[in-house]
Amino acid sequence: MAEPAHQRKLMRVRSALLLRAGVALTLGIGYYLWRRPDALVTVLFGNLTGVTLLDIPCPIDGSMLMQCIDGYLADFLWGFAMMLCMGAACLGTGKMRAGLALCLAADCIMELLQGVGLISGTFDPVDMLVQIGGTIAAQCIINLQRRKNYVGKQQ
Secondary structure (H helix, E strand, C coil): CCHHHHHHHHHHHHHHHHHHHHHHHHHHHHHHHHHCCCCHHHHHHHHHHCCCCCCCCCCCCCCHHHHHHHHHHHHHHHHHHHHHHHHHHHCCCCCHHHHHHHHHHHHHHHHHHHHCCCCCCCCCHHHHHHHHHHHHHHHHHHHHHHHHHCCCCCC
């Protein structure tokens, strides 16, 4: 494959990954603005823009599904978006496994820092597992995108 064509493919795949990461982060911020008045992102974003979505009712409030979403959606989206960004950065460099390891370590470290009180939040091992699940889901999407566009062997 000619070098410019390969570079165009890399840019196309990177753009697709970053777009997905942007969508995941936007959904996460929207979720916080809607359901989590105590979250730092809600306080900061609400103070800066005057926008919160806390007054919009939830049609399935109190259901088991909503409890799972309330408890774990943001954690999943965080791990998912972080790995998509890392994948876009590592694409074509042969460092994809190192990027995955770094994201998995970050998932665990952030939760453990909550456990020892160095950052705000409550330690929950399930949060860690959900973040890891989001990271692995993103890696699956990266692999599918790479195979679809064949942008080089993963190192």
